[in-house]
Amino acid sequence: MLDAIDDVMGVITEQIEARFDMSFFELQRAVTAAPYANREATDIVHWHGLLAESQKVLESAEGDLVAVLESQPGELDDPAMEMAHRVNAAVAARDGRAMVVQWLLDPAAPGKQGLAAERLARLSRGARQGPAVQTSAPLRPATAPEPATGRGALR
Template structure:
């Protein structure tokens, strides 16, 4: 049976492979060869690599915690508690990166429809016949306006 770490990485990797209809190693090679060809694939590979990195850090922190717990009496000292907090932080980092990858994989995720509409609007802006705002400087009078009477400080 797989442990939780293998489940997280395995499930996400399978989702990526299904999304792009190729193995992850093949996808990584394609992205390395042409990173601009598919921006979505490039982002997903980038975040998957970050996820794998955080998973490795989590496993290391867990191993350190197990080693500390094996030598501790009933109560944990401050260094043991610090190690436990590092494990918690590593879990949070790993889970956050997993959420990013899952969000990138979901075309109907919250906020993506707005992003798609915004991108489409940016593309459609190129079809304008003229500028959206005035591009020339406004015409100014040749003389400076006179100072208004009664303004200023009395002495």
């Protein structure tokens, strides 16, 4: 049986290779040579790199936790519990990044079709020509307001 760690990275890398019909190393080289040629490939390589980084953090956290558990029989102390929480956080980060890569690989994923996809495409192409809100000063009336008469403070 494959180790769960190798399974996540291996399965996702295989899916990327199948999607682009080339090895991941070749895809990385192509993206490095021409990062703007295929936005989808660039995004997938970027997120795969983030996934690999989070995988390394997870492996380190798990190694630290195993070392503490082997040296500490019985009830866990606060530092050991902190390490366990660190492992949980690393798993969540790794799994989140894996989900992003999976979403990027799936052309039928929610948000990639219909109105949401059109909006996403416009944003990623930079279709907006100007700011979303008015940034210039409002127009002033052509006539100046009448000066206040009388004494005292105006309220």
